Amino acid sequence: MSKPLIMHMITTAKNLSPFDVNMAYDAGWDKCVPYTDIETDEVEGLVQDAIFSRPPGINKTGIFVGGRDPHKAIEMLNICKKSLVPPFTLSGFADPSGAFTTAAGMIAKVEDALKTKFDKKFQGQKVVVFGGTGPVGCIAGILAASAGAEVIIMGRKKEKCEELAKFCKDNYLDPSALISGASNDEFDSQIKEIDVVLASGAAGIQLVSEEQLKIATNLKVAADVNAVPPSGVAGLDAMQDCKELSSSVSGAVGIGALAIGQVKYQAQSKLLKKMASAEKPVFLDFHDALELAREYVSSK
Numbered sequence: 001m002s003k004p005l006i007m008h009m010i011t012t013a014k015n016l017s018p019f020d021v022n023m024a025y026d027a028g029w030d031k032c033v034p035y036t037d038i039e040t041d042e043v044e045g046l047v048q049d050a051i052f053s054r055p056p057g058i059n060k061t062g063i064f065v066g067g068r069d070p071h072k073a074i075e076m077l078n079i080c081k082k083s084l085v086p087p088f089t090l091s092g093f094a095d096p097s098g099a100f101t102t103a104a105g106m107i108a109k110v111e112d113a114l115k116t117k118f119d120k121k122f123q124g125q126k127v128v129v130f131g132g133t134g135p136v137g138c139i140a141g142i143l144a145a146s147a148g149a150e151v152i153i154m155g156r157k158k159e160k161c162e163e164l165a166k167f168c169k170d171n172y173l174d175p176s177a178l179i180s181g182a183s184n185d186e187f188d189s190q191i192k193e194i195d196v197v198l199a200s201g202a203a204g205i206q207l208v209s210e211e212q213l214k215i216a217t218n219l220k221v222a223a224d225v226n227a228v229p230p231s232g233v234a235g236l237d238a239m240q241d242c243k244e245l246s247s248s249v250s251g252a253v254g255i256g257a258l259a260i261g262q263v264k265y266q267a268q269s270k271l272l273k274k275m276a277s278a279e280k281p282v283f284l285d286f287h288d289a290l291e292l293a294r295e296y297v298s299s300k
């Protein structure tokens with residue numbers, strides 16, 4: 001009898017995200033088992049319990065790491081990898097709060113807009129990430145900085161943004177990467193130099209006003225992942241897909257939450273299928289999410 005694909009889904013939170021459970025079943029996993037309120041020091045035990053009960057070499061077992069904290073999720077994914085006892089194996093994938101695939105979807109869409117509409121790459125672009133202290137914004141900032149952009153993580157408290165920018169640089173980026181932190185109030189003083197806005201604030205919060213779009217003379221692309229009205233960028237419809245923003249003085253294009261959500265969905269589905277079909281163990285994070293998001297966007 002062929003063995004079922006079993007996904008052990010761990011989270012630091014009280015509940016798993018039903019979105020992730022649906023996605024795993026729809027991608028072909030046969031059984032999805034939740035483990036909630038999980039601490040980092042419990043991960044090794046769970047992984048080893050999972051691997052020793054299945055024949056060596058068979059890779060039909062997966063661990064999905066959810067939760068809210070992207071840094072803890074990366075730590076847990078690394079523990080999963082280190083806890084394997086070859087030839088007993090499994091595969092892992094982290095997507096806490098959907099942040100890895102959502103940020104990847106946003107970056108792949110913006111990259112495509114820069115290329116097709118402005119013949120530019122992220123390299124050398126000045127990028128503001130509103131809501132940059134949240135899981136989605138933080139990962140979007142890391143991916144944009146990895147692609148060569150000069151990134152400013154923005155939020156309501158300057159010190160929190162500066163600390164996070166330093167943490168991201170120390171833990172995920174090259175020492176030469178350009179990433180800093182600033183408060184939302186500092187946007188106006190820099191507005192004329194900004195090429196890209198990544199709006200990843202909490203649901204239903206507008207962070208860029210119509211007045212600001214009228215004076216952002218260099219803006220090329222504004223992307224927003226908030227699907228709950230009002231949008232994070234004034235006048236940016238959730239369905240908008242690389243069409244000009246009506247209030248933009250510079251002819252900037254807007255990419256709305258549902259256009260990004262479509263890429264996020266595809267990337268997450270492809271990552272779950274990749275885990276299910278890989279012949280050797282794979283451990284997938286936001287870099288893999290970006291690769292598959294780019295692949296999907298360029299196939300359109």
Ligand SMILES: NC(=O)c1ccc[n+]([C@@H]2O[C@H](COP(=O)([O-])OP(=O)(O)OC[C@H]3O[C@@H](n4cnc5c(N)ncnc54)[C@H](OP(=O)(O)O)[C@@H]3O)[C@@H](O)[C@H]2O)c1
Pocket residue numbers: 097098099102131132133134135136137154155156157160200201202203204205225226227257258260261262264
């Ligand atoms: N399209 C999709 O597929 C998809 C998938 C997942 C999530 N999302 C959306 O992506 C967005 C980001 O998700 P997330 O989980 O990273 O968000 P989050 O943690 O809820 O919020 C992100 C940041 O927004 C800022 N913020 C919170 N309340 C605010 C307020 N009242 N005024 C101004 N700023 C405020 C906070 O930064 P400071 O405290 O530093 O200011 C916070 O760190 C959300 O809108 C979420 O709904 C979309």
